[in-house]
Amino acid sequence: MPAITTEPLRIAVLADSDTRWKWGALTARRLAPAGVEIRLDGFLLRGRATPTARQLQETGAHADSLREVTAVEFVRGMAEERYDVLVLALVGGGVQAMLHGLRHAWGSGPRPVVVTGYVGVVYEKLADGLLLRHGADLVLANSAHDAERFRDVYEGVGADASAVTEVALPFLDGAPYTGQHEPFTVVFAAQPSVPASRADRAYLLSRLIGHARRHPGREVLLKLRSKPGEHTTHIEELPYQKLVRGMDPPANFRLVYGHMGEVLDRTDLLVTVSSTAALESLHRRVPTAVLTDLGVREALGNHHFTGSGCLTSWDRIDAGELPKPDPAWVARQGVVSGGTPSGGGSYEAAFDTARERIAALLTRPGSLPPLDPYYTAETAPGYLPGILARHHLGPDGAPLPGAP
Incomplete structure (x- = not known):
């Protein structure tokens, strides 16, 4: 795929735990086209699972900058700072809050391509988690199996399913097993x-x-x-x-x-x-x-x-x-031994479709349309306000008075 720009691709990752930071940072690097320099800025959402320095070191995922923020602080910062891609590596409620907070902050002006997904096996709260992630430009599915399930959920509630994009887990690497060690x-x-x-x-x-x-x-x-x-x-x-x-x-x-x-x-x-x-x-x-x-x-x-x-x-x-x-x-599951994903080709090519979609969004004329989550004050008036309030955001996504 041709390079999008000669300038470094600026990517921000917002994560709320060590495992999500690992997924988000490694995903961000795999989303960049080959040969394109990137600048990766990491943000850790302050909360009960904010990782320690030891945990961050263990993930093996690094960034050019990394700092801790509150939800409101992050939303305000994104309104002032320019990025090409934003990866939301958060629990579902956190993704939904950021989608509404950022929609309010960006309005109809320029904004980055917003990407989200799951850290690993999706075995619980499938519909709940997916609908809380709806509204991102790309919702990454780690396998053909997940992509099919994700589209079924979105289409089943009448939501646009075009954001679902099949990739693979970004941390599947290392040498293949060749035989028993001593000791076993x-x-x-x-x-x-x-x-x-x-x-x-x-x-x-x-x-x-x-x-x-x-x-x-x-x-x-x-x-x-x-x-x-x-x-x-x-x-x-x-x-x-x-x-x-x-x-x-x-x-x-x-x-x-x-x-x-x-x-x-x-x-x-x-x-x-x-x-x-x-x-x-x-x-x-x-x-x-x-x-x-x-x-x-x-x-x-x-x-x-x-x-x-x-x-x-x-x-x-x-x-x-x-x-x-x-x-x-x-x-x-997208993890065929030997590294060949379900659609054929190599594991290294598993992110090609996502890269192509991001390139198309970044090069389209004019600004991207405002974020459009499925949950709104009309579709979920008894659910959405509580999710936003936990992150000190009002029903319209605006920061609440006195928010930290």
């Missing part, structure tokens, strides 16, 4: 809120420790997302670091932090309930197990993996099972 390494990818109860989390931890005892020749790692006191995309009420106290794990069991890609470099079996890490693992052809011990349930998110060939239990893993993924299922 099992990694359990923990999730902050799945499962939620103490009993279920203690069960999974006891089985992981039990696997380490049954296989003293293996290295068994519990990969954690955050340290006690830190928050990520989902709040962790019962961190495994606390649950492991008093369980007396064997010497071949360890807690690990760090970049998921680096952990996968030495992994022979990735075990999880429903973490997006499973997609990273499958992309690299690492054997991947999605647990059924607590049931296959929407509340756990592992129902997303039905048909994948990865569903199994600790009993089978203890007995030596290494699940074999179904190629057709993996292809539909």
